[in-house]
Amino acid sequence: RHKSNKINVDGTVSIVSVAAAYVEGPWILRGQYLYGTLSDSDAITQANKTTPGLRPGNFAQLGSQSQAFFVEAGIDLNHFTSLPLTVFANIDYSNPLMEVETGTATQRFENTWTSVGINYFPIPQIVIKAEAGLQQVAVASIPDTNFFALGVGYQFSL
Secondary structure: OOOHOOOOOOEEEEEEEEEEEEEOOOOEEEEEEEEEEEHHHHHHHHHHOOOOOOOOOOOOOOOEEEEEEEEEEEHHHHHHHOOEEEEEEEEEEEEEEEEOOOOOOOOOOOOEEEEEEEEEEEEEOOEEEEEEEEEOOOOOOOOOOEEEEEEEEEEOOO
């Protein structure tokens, strides 16, 4: 916060993460789960509401507990062809307001993404990823959104 005189609590963050990957032959399965807590989240939310210059809606309720996970399953087509391709499907979920200290948590930021895609490896250290899917917000009045993403990644080791 740029104005620390409005708050006198610590806001301690704790995060627990578990990640796993299984690769056997052409089959790939990976995932991660994150769980977090924020102490004094209600006091921080209240201080944010009174920050000068912000209009209502420019601040967000803070969760005292949050969670996120992803699971991805894929198959390496290079085991069957000479093409260095991997196809995959995944699901991502995040809920930064799983619980709040007081009141009712908004579901506005609870999101689920499901997608399918393909990874192309022109060389082992470079990946070009194309992915298409659906984003769903837990609030029924917010429409689902289709998306397409194209990215490039680089892998190295020290």
